[in-house]
Amino acid sequence: MEKSAKIVILTGAGISAESGLGTFRDEGGLWARHRIEDVATPEGFxxxxxLVHGFYNARRTQAAAAAPNPAxxxxxxxxxxxKGEVVIVTQNVDALHESSGAAQVLxxxxxxxxxxxxxxxxxxxAPLQMQTGQPCPACAAPAGRPDVVWFGEMxxxxxxxxxHLAGADLFAAIGTSGEVYPAAAFVDEAHLAGAHTVELNLEPSATASRFAERRFGPASEIVPDWVAELLT
Structure with missing residues (x-):
C-alpha cells in the first residue's frame, strides 16, 4: 500500500465488545432485556x-466506565x-475511539x-442521567432525548x-454484522471506487463474501496485527 493511501474504516459493536459493551446479540446484556421497538425507535420513545431514558442512562453509565481495548x-x-488520511466511521455510540486518541471519528x-x-x-x-421532559437549553421545550440515531431515522x-468512500484506496469493516443499512453497503461503494476491501471480524458477517480480503478472530488480536502490517 502506498504511504499516502487514503484509508476509510467502519467500526461496529464488535470492536467495543471486548471493552465490556455488549452487542445486540449478546445474551443477558441490556439489549436482551428490551425489544428494539421499545427502546430504539421514535415510536417507542x-x-x-x-423506559427509553432509563435504557440509555444505563448504557451511558456502562460506556463511561469502559476503557479502550487494543483494537x-x-x-x-x-x-x-x-502518512495518508485515515477516516474512522463508527456505528457505535460510545467514545472509546476518542478515548484511545483517535481524532477524526464520524x-x-x-x-x-x-x-x-x-x-x-x-x-x-447529555448528563449521565437524562430525565423525561428534560428542557432544551436553547428553546426550553421539555423535549430532550438521547442524540442517538434510532431505527427509521437517517x-x-x-x-x-x-x-470519503469515493476517495478511498483501502476500506476496512471491523466488528460489524453486515446487516444494518446503509453501512452494510459501504463495501460496495468502496469497491466501485477501486478500493481494496477487508473485513476484520470475530466471524463472517452477512456481507463477508463481498470483501476482497477477510480476517477472523477477536478484534483485540487481529486489528493490532493488521495495523502493524500496514505500517511496515
Missing amino acids: ARNPD HQALARLQREH HMHGTLAGALCSACGHRWA PYFMEEIYA
Whole structure:
C-alpha cells in the first residue's frame, strides 16, 4: 500500500465488545432485556419516554466506565503514524475511539454523550442521567432525548461518508454484522471506487463474501496485527 493511501474504516459493536459493551446479540446484556421497538425507535420513545431514558442512562453509565481495548488503540496508532488520511466511521455510540486518541471519528449513529431537542434540533452535552421532559437549553421545550440515531431515522454525516468512500484506496469493516443499512453497503461503494476491501471480524458477517480480503478472530488480536502490517 502506498504511504499516502487514503484509508476509510467502519467500526461496529464488535470492536467495543471486548471493552465490556455488549452487542445486540449478546445474551443477558441490556439489549436482551428490551425489544428494539421499545427502546430504539421514535415510536417507542413517544410511548414510554421513561423506559427509553432509563435504557440509555444505563448504557451511558456502562460506556463511561469502559476503557479502550487494543483494537481501538491500534486504529488510533494508524491515524498517528500513517502518512495518508485515515477516516474512522463508527456505528457505535460510545467514545472509546476518542478515548484511545483517535481524532477524526464520524459517529453515524450519534453518541451517548449527546442530548438532542426533538422540538428545535439543538444539541448539548447529555448528563449521565437524562430525565423525561428534560428542557432544551436553547428553546426550553421539555423535549430532550438521547442524540442517538434510532431505527427509521437517517444516520448522520452520510454525504461526508460517501465522499470519503469515493476517495478511498483501502476500506476496512471491523466488528460489524453486515446487516444494518446503509453501512452494510459501504463495501460496495468502496469497491466501485477501486478500493481494496477487508473485513476484520470475530466471524463472517452477512456481507463477508463481498470483501476482497477477510480476517477472523477477536478484534483485540487481529486489528493490532493488521495495523502493524500496514505500517511496515
